[in-house]
Amino acid sequence: MKKSTSYIKTLDRIKVSNLAGRLIRDIERIIPPDTALFQEAVIIAGAPEATQSMHYLPFNRQIHADGDVTTTLSLVVLFNNLRMERFFLSGFREWISRLVFKFSFNVMDRFIRAIRIDHRLLRIMATADGEFSIMGIVQRDEIQRKRFIKRRCRFLYPLLLIPIADPVSQDYLIEFERRQTIGKIKIPLIPLYRNGPSPVHK
Numbered sequence: 001m002k003k004s005t006s007y008i009k010t011l012d013r014i015k016v017s018n019l020a021g022r023l024i025r026d027i028e029r030i031i032p033p034d035t036a037l038f039q040e041a042v043i044i045a046g047a048p049e050a051t052q053s054m055h056y057l058p059f060n061r062q063i064h065a066d067g068d069v070t071t072t073l074s075l076v077v078l079f080n081n082l083r084m085e086r087f088f089l090s091g092f093r094e095w096i097s098r099l100v101f102k103f104s105f106n107v108m109d110r111f112i113r114a115i116r117i118d119h120r121l122l123r124i125m126a127t128a129d130g131e132f133s134i135m136g137i138v139q140r141d142e143i144q145r146k147r148f149i150k151r152r153c154r155f156l157y158p159l160l161l162i163p164i165a166d167p168v169s170q171d172y173l174i175e176f177e178r179r180q181t182i183g184k185i186k187i188p189l190i191p192l193y194r195n196g197p198s199p200v201h202k
């Protein structure tokens with residue numbers, strides 16, 4: 001039986017590279033991207049198969065320092081936009097996932113679950129102008145100074161790279177990222193962080 005080719009264009013290395021290049025440019029709203037680093041990771045991984053909702057990218061990491069702020073970005077997941085409406089979690093499946101992730105300390109799992117229960121976001125991905133989207137994880141470490149007090153804060157949030165041009169949808173993506181921000185404050189004298197406020201990160 002001949003294999004379906006309905007998704008073949010996303011498996012073509014040149015087309016994967018071209019779409020990845022479009023998406024990676026959007027990283028500029030966070031940091032000036034190391035385009036070669038991220039594009040290589042996407043090309044090595046290849047796009048998800050037609051029957052896959054997502055797959056993971058190989059290790060990649062860019063660190064960008066700007067004064068008292070250091071931003072670390074890794075691109076971690078490719079999503080198959082053509083399957084995003086099937087990716088939605090609701091009812092019993094959503095309840096089970098809530099129970100499982102309640103005990104998970106993995107922020108990537110937490111962010112993926114947040115995507116899966118957001119029907120509007122999944123619809124944006126499903127109707128995007130391209131067959132896949134990318135999720136990255138941003139870690140922003142900053143030193144906040146006030147007179148003689150110096151406080152170290154850390155903020156973690158997802159970065160969504162989706163091939164869309166609609167300003168309303170783009171605003172929704174940024175709002176989604178803001179809502180998922182995890183804020184932490186460093187505990188003095190030891191290399192550990194406790195939970196803290198999660199401000200708007202853009």
